[in-house]
Amino acid sequence: MKKKRLFSGSRYTFLVLPDDGGPSMRFRASTVLLAAIPILILALAATASTLYLLQERSAWKMDRLHQQFDLSSGAYKSEIAYKDASIRQLQKQVVEFAQQAENVQTRLDQLDKLASAMKSFVGIPEPAGSTVQSDKPDTENGVGGELFAATDSDYRQLMDGMGEKYASLDAQIGELKEALTRTHTEAQKKKQQLRVMPTFWPTYSQRITSQFGVRIDPFTDNPAKHTGIDIAGSLGDPVFAAADGTVTETGYNSARGNYVIIRHKQGISTKYMHLFSISVSKGDVLKQGDTIGKIGSTGRSTGPHLHFEVLEHDAPVDPKPYLNMAMKGMPIDVQVLEKRQD
Ligand SMILES: [Zn+2]
Incomplete structure (x- = not known):
């Protein structure tokens, strides 16, 4: 099958x-x-x-x-x-740097003012409108106001402004340096000029008790010519040379008491009278401000004082214009301080 x-x-x-x-x-x-x-x-x-x-x-x-x-x-x-956090830190730093730039600007403006004052003191003319005016706020006192968060655009503006500010500060520092160098040179020249002229106050005291010129004589009570100025002082206070120079005479007589005569440059000489004591000798070469003796009341004198005379080619002149040369623009305490350092 x-x-x-x-x-x-x-x-x-x-x-x-x-x-x-x-x-x-x-x-x-x-x-x-x-x-x-x-x-x-x-x-x-x-x-x-x-x-x-x-x-x-x-x-x-x-x-x-x-x-x-x-x-x-x-x-x-x-x-x-x-x-x-880093961005916030950077933003904070940007604000701080901007504030620092403002602070530096304020201090530079102060230095500018000081430089202008020094220029004026040494006789450098100041260009018109060059005075620095600071419009910076004084943050040492209270500050406040509403709180608004600063935006990115604010920070960008601040940074842009800061770049310009530092560039301007840099330029200002350059100008200031130049001005101060020039002022320093002029100040040295001026100092040299002042040193050789009788511009230095010969005593601590600057209280003039009798002026140069015709006055009523304290002994005769009649008008008489006063050939110098009388400066009140304490007995024993130091008496200083009014300018660089050489001692040409020291001595005593009944009118002058103990006296010193110093010869300076340009035919100028100075006389110091009624001294309690004399600490220099004829021929000594002196620097402006050197101590030459002590205030007394020797000779024709009614009390402790210095009779100070300035002579141009042996002719007595008013000493005040000379003394005022150094005083102009210079605080009195600076002069006194300088004297006390000697
Ligand atoms: Zn006198």
Whole structure:
């Protein structure tokens, strides 16, 4: 008998008979269909497990990504916080530098004023309108007001302004240096001029008790010519040389008491009378401000004082214009201080 090929052309009938005697059901299926069922089931199972594995893998990957994202996000957050803090610090520094620039400007303006005063003191003319006027606020006193947060544009403006400010400060410092150098040279010249002229107050006291010129003589009560000035002083106070010079005469007579005569440059000489004592000798070379003796009341004198004379080519002149040369623009305490240092 010819062997039949498996499933070829065969069909199967499935009969379902209910136990309660109800109508039966009949299913017919070909062998091909019957053979395909397990293959389909296997294919479905394989697909389902593949999908399941893929889904598991995706979930795992998602978890890892979430973890990585959380880590990165934390790192970024702390980096942003750090950068924010750095920016705030920089902004604060910008404001502080701008304030410092203003402070330096204020102090430079003060120096400018001082330089102008020194120029005027040594006789350098000041160009019109060159006086520095500072419009800077005095922050040492109270400050206040509403609080407004500064914007980026404010900081940019501040930084731009600061660059200009430092450039201007640099230029101002250059000008100031030049002006001060010139003033220093002039001051040295002036000092030299003043040293050789009788411009130095010969006593601590600057109280003139009798002026140069015609006066009522204290002994005769009649008008008489007073050839110098009388400066009141305490007995024993030092008497100073009014200018650089050479002692030409020292001595005593009944009118002058103890006296000293010093010769200076340009035909000028000075006389110091009524001294309590003399501490120099003829021929001594003196510097302005050197002590030559002590205030006394020797000779034709009513009390302790210095009779001080200035002579131009042996003719007595009023000493005050000479003394005022040094006094002009110079505080009295500076002169007294200089004397006390000797
Ligand atoms: Zn006198």
